[in-house]
Amino acid sequence: xxxxxxxxxxxxxxxxxxxxxxxxxxxxxxxxxxxxxxxxxxxxxxxxxxxxxxxxxxxxxxxxxxxxxxxxxxxxxxxxxxxxxxxxxxxxxxxxxxxxxxxxxxxxxxxxx
Amino acid sequence: xxxxxxxxxxxxxxxxxxxxxxxxxxxxxxxxxxxxxxxxxxxxxxxxxxxxxxxxxxxxxxxxxxxxxxxxxxxxxxxxxxxxxxxxxxxxxxxxxxxxxxxxxxxxxxxxxxxxxxx
Numbered sequence: 001x002x003x004x005x006x007x008x009x010x011x012x013x014x015x016x017x018x019x020x021x022x023x024x025x026x027x028x029x030x031x032x033x034x035x036x037x038x039x040x041x042x043x044x045x046x047x048x049x050x051x052x053x054x055x056x057x058x059x060x061x062x063x064x065x066x067x068x069x070x071x072x073x074x075x076x077x078x079x080x081x082x083x084x085x086x087x088x089x090x091x092x093x094x095x096x097x098x099x100x101x102x103x104x105x106x107x108x109x110x111x112x113x
Numbered sequence: 114x115x116x117x118x119x120x121x122x123x124x125x126x127x128x129x130x131x132x133x134x135x136x137x138x139x140x141x142x143x144x145x146x147x148x149x150x151x152x153x154x155x156x157x158x159x160x161x162x163x164x165x166x167x168x169x170x171x172x173x174x175x176x177x178x179x180x181x182x183x184x185x186x187x188x189x190x191x192x193x194x195x196x197x198x199x200x201x202x203x204x205x206x207x208x209x210x211x212x213x214x215x216x217x218x219x220x221x222x223x224x225x226x227x228x229x230x231x232x
Contacts, residue, residue: 004155034220043117043203043223044156089156098144098163099207099221103155 003027004092006104013111019077021107023090026071030092034101035064035075038087047088048075080111116140117224119204125230126194134189134227136204145187146221147179148203156203162187194231201226 005024013019023033031052036044050057050064050073057064063076077084090104118137126132136145144163148156160169162181176198178190191198205221 002155009153036223041122041225043119043205043225045223046220049220098161098168100158100161101221103157105153105155 002104003030004090004102004104006090006107008107009105010108010110013080013109015082015111015113016079019075019080019084019109019111021075021077021088021090021109023073023075023104024071025073025092027092027094027102028071029094030102031095032093033064033066033073034091034093035062036089036091036103038089038106044089077109080109082111082113085109085111117204117206117222119202119224119227121227122225123228123230125232126191127232128196129193132191132194132229134191134202134204134229136187136189136224137185138204138206138222138224139185140206140208140222141184142206142222143184143209144207145181146205146207147177147187147189148205150201150203150226152200159189191229194229196231199229199231201228 003026034049035047037047038044048059048062048064050066055066066073087106087108089106091101094100116139120135146161147159150156158170159173160179176192180188203226204224207221
């Protein structure tokens, strides 16, 4: 029973355009949502997060939107760059006293020049 | 500069032969985690240590054990690997536990992973 779902295994975008990666969740008790980026042969690295009490968080080219009623979040990358090509994991935090993260299966983003 | 180091990066073992994966960190973080990630699946938490306090996930098989001899090192022991245990094993750290009202604060820092192949 997957609590965090990324239904698109892959996404291809041209350089300079917007990339939109989507994530759905089922557990209303999640208090933070995070995006991690993973390059081949490296571990996931933290990219951006959003609290469940917010609906938007922006950091440079990266913006995360949260729609609590729909239990949906999305990561927008504008403008997309070839160096953004990676696997993006959506994760949600259960506030159990430690940082228990529940991950989605990831979306592979390919940004072509 | 490496903060979370995993050795080896690739490990081949035989069916039923015990294997140990290693993780070390230079961040002096209190919490260390082990995740299992199978192909095209989400990373799945196996267990974590808060200092020397071991916390097992309810659905982690008994075949998986862990040791944390000091703050810097954490080991994942697979007592009798089966073909289904072939996966990427990720180690992660975070500074501390969180309280109910704390913000995102410290997130988890991941190592590059060890890919385990069982023959």
